[in-house]
Amino acid sequence: MQVFIEKTGERKRIKFEGTVSRLLSLLKLNPESVIVVKDDVVVTEDIVLSDKDSVKVLSVVSGG
Amino acid sequence: MKCKKCKENAVISSPHLCRKHFIEYFEKKVHDCINKYGLIGRFDSICVASSGGKDSTAALYLMKKFFPESKVTALVIDEGIKGYRDKTLIDLKRFCAKNKINLNIISFKKEFGKTLDEIIKSKKLKIKPCNICGTMRRYLLNKYSRGYGCIVTGHNLDDEAQAIIMNLFRNQIDVLARLGPKTGISAQKNFTQRVKPLYFCSEKESAIYALLMGFDVSFNECPYVVESYRADLRDLLNDYESRHKGTKLNIVSSFLKMLPKLKARYANSSPITCKVCGEPSSKDVCNACTLVEKIR
Numbered sequence: 001m002q003v004f005i006e007k008t009g010e011r012k013r014i015k016f017e018g019t020v021s022r023l024l025s026l027l028k029l030n031p032e033s034v035i036v037v038k039d040d041v042v043v044t045e046d047i048v049l050s051d052k053d054s055v056k057v058l059s060v061v062s063g064g
Numbered sequence: 065m066k067c068k069k070c071k072e073n074a075v076i077s078s079p080h081l082c083r084k085h086f087i088e089y090f091e092k093k094v095h096d097c098i099n100k101y102g103l104i105g106r107f108d109s110i111c112v113a114s115s116g117g118k119d120s121t122a123a124l125y126l127m128k129k130f131f132p133e134s135k136v137t138a139l140v141i142d143e144g145i146k147g148y149r150d151k152t153l154i155d156l157k158r159f160c161a162k163n164k165i166n167l168n169i170i171s172f173k174k175e176f177g178k179t180l181d182e183i184i185k186s187k188k189l190k191i192k193p194c195n196i197c198g199t200m201r202r203y204l205l206n207k208y209s210r211g212y213g214c215i216v217t218g219h220n221l222d223d224e225a226q227a228i229i230m231n232l233f234r235n236q237i238d239v240l241a242r243l244g245p246k247t248g249i250s251a252q253k254n255f256t257q258r259v260k261p262l263y264f265c266s267e268k269e270s271a272i273y274a275l276l277m278g279f280d281v282s283f284n285e286c287p288y289v290v291e292s293y294r295a296d297l298r299d300l301l302n303d304y305e306s307r308h309k310g311t312k313l314n315i316v317s318s319f320l321k322m323l324p325k326l327k328a329r330y331a332n333s334s335p336i337t338c339k340v341c342g343e344p345s346s347k348d349v350c351n352a353c354t355l356v357e358k359i360r
Contacts, residue, residue, distance in 0.1 A: 006283065032302040035271055042075040042083075042272060044065045060271035061298065062117050062283045 002054035003027070021045035023055070033061050076272055078309060083276055090273045094126050094261045101245040103259035107134065108213025111256070113205050114138040114167075116152030118274035118281045119218030121159055123262055125277070127216055128163060135166075139208055139215070141201045142171040144179020148286055155281050170204050176356055184288070188359050193288035196355060203352035206343060209256040219260040222267035225312040226297045228319045233297075241330035244323050248344075253337060255344045266312065 003012045005027070016023060020036050020043055036043050037056040049055065065074040072082035081089055098104055110127050114120040120138075127136050138160050142149055153169070160167040173179050178186070180200075184193050209215040224243060231240040242248070245263040248255055262270060274281050289295050305311045337343065338350035345351075 007285075030299075030302045030306050032268060032306045033299075035268065035275065037275075041073075042275060044074050044077040044080075046065045046077070058271070058275070059283050059285075060118075060268045062119075062271070062281075062285055 001049060001051050004054075004056045005029075006056060007059040015051060016049065017051050018049065019045060020047050020049060020055075023049060024057075027057070029057065034059055075276065076269070086269075086272065087276060090265060090269055091126065091129075093264055094123075095130060097245060097263050098130070098259075098261050101259075101263075103246055103261055104131065104214055104216070106131070109135040109137075109211070110214060110216055111137050111139050111209040111212035112216045113209075113218070114140045114156055115149075115218070116140070116154075116156030116159070116281060117218070118279065118283065119220055119262055119267075119270050121156070121218075121279050121281050122270055122273055122277075123216050123218045124159070124165060125163065125279070126261065128165060134213075137166045137168055137212070139168045139170070139205060141204050142169055142173075143197055143201070144172050144181055145286060145288070146181055148284060151282060151284065158280060168208060170208050172200060175204060176200065176359065178359060180288075183359050186359065189355065191355075192292060194292040194294065197288070199351045199355055203341075203343060203350065206254070206256055210254065212256055214257045214259050217258055217260055218262055218270075220262045220265050220267050220270050221312050221316060222298065222301070224260070224263060224319075225301055225315040226294050228315055229297055229301065230294060237326065238330045240319075241323070241326035244320070244327075252344050254342065264313070264316070 001016045035058045067082035068080045069085045074080045112124045247258045338345040340353040
């Protein structure tokens with residue numbers, strides 16, 4: 001799976017199949033502070049992702 | 065997860081709502097807050113404290129939508145933070161041009177002779193960057209919003225919950241009494257009432273709204289925020305919220321129940337004006353003038 005973490009500009013290729021919630025836990029990201037986007041659509045934490053998916057993780061924390 | 069109102073896929077899990085119903089829910093929440101707390105009069109001229117970020121851009125868009133007969137102006141303070149404010153200013157200029165909103169840009173450099181970056185670099189002030197910036201920004205926002213019915217800020221539920229806990233942890237109950245959806249004393253000379261229509265919208269909801277509405281905003285953080293006490297509390301509250309849903313709303317709701325008593329106890333019955341600049345102040349010389357004197 002391709003993962004792009006916008007805040008750090010990091011692009012990762014990881015072997016993963018499972019829910020968005022599990023992915024965030026694997027990436028050590030708090031679901032309260034990020035939004036996950038798959039194919040330009042915002043997805044909820046219960047959505048199951050496959051290894052072929054490409055997702056973008058946006059930080060909701062902005063400003064000062 | 066499906067939307068609780070239709071069969072479309074949800075874009076948010078708490079509450080379960082699809083794109084269309086989430087946008088309706090978010091806008092209704094902002095509208096209800098304005099009505100419940102009497103934040104904005106129908107014919108007020110509205111000044112929106114803007115930054116080009118998601119919260120103030122959402123506030124700006126919704127003020128224009130909810131009050132089509134009012135004059136809406138975006139007021140932005142350019143602190144001079146390289147690599148941050150210059151980028152958000154580009155987004156804001158584009159948004160205002162597209163939505164035909166008047167934009168007023170006020171800079172630290174022009175007002176105080178130095179950018180925030182230069183002030184920090186000079187090391188003349190032994191205060192954290194956020195405290196310097198906050199004091200000077202508030203001063204300029206009030207000064208340049210004079211004549212407007214109110215100044216709208218993009219403060220959200222997360223901001224307010226953090227501010228409440230921060231003031232409790234620091235035993236600053238008098239400062240706590242100044243929070244709430246409508247702050248300051250409207251009758252005070254030269255003071256523009258500050259209002260927070262996004263008061264009950266979480267930071268995540270605000271980000272999803274900006275994304276779904278296609279607002280061209282960056283989700284970047286100010287580089288100085290890592291040095292702030294608020295950033296520590298934000299992470300703590302997010303961690304707690306993920307394990308105990310509703311924590312932030314409960315903090316703010318409890319605070320609102322206490323607020324009338326806090327205001328009665330700590331209200332400044334005789335507000336004064338700064339003898340240097342004439343702006344509203346709680347002391348003879350306001351904090352902004354004290355800082356400006358030190359950086360010269």
